[in-house]
Amino acid sequence: MEYRTLGKTGLKVSRMGCGGIPIQRIDADGTKMLMHRLLEKGVNYIDTARGYTVSEEYLGYGLTGIRDKFVIATKGRGLTKDDMAKDVAQSLRNLRTDYIDIYQFHDPSMESLDRILAPGGALEALMEAKEAGTVRHIGITTHSTEVFRRALDLPWVETIMFPYNIVESQGSELIRACGEKNIGFICMKPLAGGAIEDAALAMRYITRNPDVSVIIPGMASTAELEQNLAAVEDPAPLSDQELEKIEAIRAGLGTQFCRRCGYCAPCTVGIAIPQVFTLEGYLSRYGLAQWAHGRYDTMPAKASDCIGCGQCESRCPYHLPIRQMLKKAAGSFGV
Ligand code: SF4
Ligand code: SF4
Known part of the structure; x- marks a missing residue:
């Protein structure tokens, strides 16, 4: 497994991490099995969120006794100091730990970011948690290039997470800027939210970008882990056949496709x-x-x-x- 330094956090993280959204589909014992398999394979980065229902809790259970072998990143949506302090306290309880390696602001809009930065805003809570040692590093996740660009100039931002994959290269320049500013770049949505079927090709495409510090495909089984690992660890350059397939995927999906993030819910009349x-x-x-x-x-x-x-x-x-x-x-x- 290749390890990289995650920007100014100084953390050494495996090139591939584990995205915690699909953990909601399994159970606590399945999560435990997966965590032990990650450990065996040298995968040390785990991403979750307060918003992923049971994900933090299952991870807390699954990581019992091996927590110190992992870098745990989670996120909260609190905008005020009080709300974010509650988010951090709940994450610590759920994850059964006394520190979280990276706490991230979860996909704030430009307006939400204004509130986070204002007096009494959520940044104060994370700064205090950092002082207290319960949070070690602070990051931000976003789907917006506008927020991404702004985050690059915020001095407390140590990591940025943004979608990057075969059909979403809108962040390429900003991802490069992360490297220049020594901000760790975490690649989310490597399969464009499931729209890309060929997971191996998707992972191989992303690992060709040296500015990506860590990729976090969502995983809920050891079979998915093995498949992703094989792709990430394959050092061969992309073949002509693979490049042709990438072009075909781009042509097939275009830019207007659903990434299955679920942020549009709830629909007024209940359409999923x-x-x-x-x-x-x-x-x-x-x-x-x-x-x-x-x-x-x-x-x-x-x-x-x-x-x-x-x-x-x-x-x-x-x-x-x-x-x-x-x-x-x-x-x-x-x-
Ligand atoms: S339509 Fe809904 S699920 Fe699809 S990308 Fe938009 S918010 Fe996400
Ligand atoms: S009724 Fe139509 S427009 Fe309204 S939330 Fe549902 S899908 Fe969207």
Whole structure:
């Protein structure tokens, strides 16, 4: 396993870490098994969040006795000092630890960042936690290039997490700037939220970028771990065939596609928006029409139920025209 220094944190982290979102799909004992496998394989970086329901708790259980072998990064959405202090206290309890290596502001908007930085804002809580030793380093995660650019100039920012993958290179210049400013860059969404099917190719593509300190594919099984590791540790340059496949994936997905982040929820009429787009992908891109129709038919709210209120679009960090996309999905599925 290759290790890198994570910017000014000075932490030595494995090139591949473990993204904690899929842990919500398994259980505490499954998480424990996965953590022990990560340890055996030399993967030492774990990312989770207050917002990932049971993820922190399962990790706390799974890391009992081996916590000191890992760099744990989590995140909170608190904007005020009080709320963020509560987030940190809860994360410490959930993770069963007395320190968190990296605490990150979880995807704040520009306006939220203003509140975080204002007197009485959340930054004060993380600075105090850092003084007290319960938080060792402070970072920020974002889906917005505007927030990313601003974060580069904030002196307390030690790490930045942003999506980067075969079809999302909008952060390339900013990722390079992280290297120049010695800010650790954490690559999220290596599979574009599941839109890219070929995980091995996706991982190989990202590891070719020297400015990426650590990649955090979401993993819930040792099989996924083995597959990702094999790709990350493969030193061969991308072949002509792989480069052609990358171009085909770009052409197939374009830029307006759902990353399944779920930030658009809840839909006013209960449409499971990312699931609709996922099934439409199976219908149109992957030739699984019958399977996709079967799943879609059981959904209680269909794309055609959208009343056009626009609430979801105001929450989508990718500014997707969800209403228009749902109309297209309704056309594809016929309802
Ligand atoms: S615009 Fe449609 S999909 Fe979006 S929240 Fe409103 S009803 Fe739901
Ligand atoms: S529509 Fe936007 S907010 Fe909703 S899951 Fe997809 S990318 Fe995320």
